[in-house]
Amino acid sequence: MNKKTIFDPKTFLLDNPNELISLDKWQKTVNLLAKVFHAPAGFLVQFTPDDGFQVTISSQQDTNPYAAGIVIEPEANIFCRRIVETGNPLYVPNAPIDPCWDTNPEVHNDDFTSYLGVPVFWPDGHPFGTFCVMDYKQTEYEDSYLELIEQLKDILESDLALIDLYGQMQQLAITDPLSGINNRRGFETLSQQRIALAKRNQAKLGLCYLDVDNFKLINDQYGHKTGDDMIKHIGTVLQNTVRQSDVIGRIGGDEFVALVMLEHESDLVAFKQRLEVGFCCAKRAKHLPEYSVSIGSIEVDLHANFTDLLDKADQEMLKNKKRVA
Numbered sequence: 096m097n098k099k100t101i102f103d104p105k106t107f108l109l110d111n112p113n114e115l116i117s118l119d120k121w122q123k124t125v126n127l128l129a130k131v132f133h134a135p136a137g138f139l140v141q142f143t144p145d146d147g148f149q150v151t152i153s154s155q156q157d158t159n160p161y162a163a164g165i166v167i168e169p170e171a172n173i174f175c176r177r178i179v180e181t182g183n184p185l186y187v188p189n190a191p192i193d194p195c196w197d198t199n200p201e202v203h204n205d206d207f208t209s210y211l212g213v214p215v216f217w218p219d220g221h222p223f224g225t226f227c228v229m230d231y232k233q234t235e236y237e238d239s240y241l242e243l244i245e246q247l248k249d250i251l252e253s254d255l256a257l258i259d260l261y262g263q264m265q266q267l268a269i270t271d272p273l274s275g276i277n278n279r280r281g282f283e284t285l286s287q288q289r290i291a292l293a294k295r296n297q298a299k300l301g302l303c304y305l306d307v308d309n310f311k312l313i314n315d316q317y318g319h320k321t322g323d324d325m326i327k328h329i330g331t332v333l334q335n336t337v338r339q340s341d342v343i344g345r346i347g348g349d350e351f352v353a354l355v356m357l358e359h360e361s362d363l364v365a366f367k368q369r370l371e372v373g374f375c376c377a378k379r380a381k382h383l384p385e386y387s388v389s390i391g392s393i394e395v396d397l398h399a400n401f402t403d404l405l406d407k408a409d410q411e412m413l414k415n416k417k418r419v420a
C-alpha cells in the first residue's frame with residue numbers, strides 16, 4: 096500500500112528548497128558515481144508530470160554539458176524518460192546504432208553514446224526521477240556496475256525516506272489528531288506567515304472564532320464519542336468552506352478559528368454567512384445531534400499582537416453567544 100508522503104511529487108525540489116535536504120551530500124554521491132564509472136557526466140534527475148525533467152544534481156566536471164537546474168520538457172525523447180515510463184533500469188551501451196534514439200537530443204545534439212540509469216522513487220512509490228551516468232563513447236559495463244549504481248541510489252532513496260519521516264513528524268507537531276486540522280501551534284505559525292505576507296502585499300485579513308454552543312451538554316447527553324464525531328465534522332465543514340490560502344485550526348476543546356483573505360471588507364460578513372450555511376447544510380446530511388455554533392469575526396490589524404487578535408475575535412464570539420442563548 097502506498098503511504099502518504101509530505102512531499103509534493105508535482106514540484107521540483109530545487110524550486111522548493113528544504114533545509115532537510117543535503118544537496119552537498121547528494122553532490123558528493125553524484126560526483127563519486129561519475130568518477131567510479133570514468134564517465135564524463137553523472138546526474139540525479141527529478142521528474143514531474145507537468146514540467147518534465149530537472150537536473151537536481153550534476154557531476155562537477157568540465158566535460159558535463161548539463162548544469163543543475165536545467166529543465167527538459169516531459170515529451171523529450173531522453174533516456175531518463177524511458178526509465179520513468181517503465182520504472183526499470185536502462186542501459187544503452189551504444190545509442191547511435193538504435194534508431195529509437197534518433198530523436199534524443201542528448202545523442203544527436205550533445206553527442207552522448209552511452210547511458211546507464213536507474214529509477215529513484217519517493218517513499219510513497221511515486222517516481223522521483225533517475226540516477227544516471229552518460230558517456231560520449233560506447234561502454235561495456237559489467238553487471239557489478241549496475242549493482243553499484245543501485246547501491247548508491249539506495250542511499251539517495253533512504254535520504255528521501257528519512258527526510259519524509261522527519262517532515263511527517265514536524266507535521267504531526269502542528270496537527271490536531273482528532274480533527275486533522277492545525278492545532279493552536281500550527282494555526283499560529285501559519286497565520287504569522289500569512290500576516291507577514293499580507294503586510295507586504297497590503298492585503299486584508301479576517302479572523303473568525305467559532306465555538307460550539309453547549310458542547311458539554313452534547314457530551315453529557317450523547318457520549319464522548321458523539322462529541323468527538325462532532326469535532327471532526329466541524330473541522331471538515333471549516334475545511335470545505337475556506338479557500339486554500341486561508342488558515343484554519345482547532346485551538347481548544349470546541350473552539351475553532353479561521354484566518355481568511357479578504358478582498359473587500361464586506362467579504363468577512365459574506366464568509367461568516369457562508370460558514371453558517373455550510374454548518375446548516377452539513378448537519379442535515381450527518382447523523383449528528385442538533386447543534387449550533389457561535390461565530391465572532393474581526394478584521395485583522397496586521398500590526399497587532401497575535402494573542403490580542405485571538406482574544407478580540409473570542410470577545411466578538413461571546414457577544415454573539417449571548418444573543419444565541
Ligand SMILES: Nc1nc2c(ncn2[C@@H]2O[C@H](COP(=O)(O)OP(=O)(O)OP(=O)(O)O)[C@@H](O)[C@H]2O)c(=O)[nH]1
Binds near residue numbers: 312318321
Ligand atoms: N468529545 C470531546 N469533548 C471535548 C474535547 N475537548 C474538550 N471537550 C469538552 O468540551 C466541553 C467544553 O465545555 P465548555 O467550555 O463549558 O463549553 P460549552 O459547554 O460549549 O458551553 P458554551 O461554550 O458556553 O456554549 C467540555 O465538556 C470538555 O470536556 C474532545 O476532544 N472531545
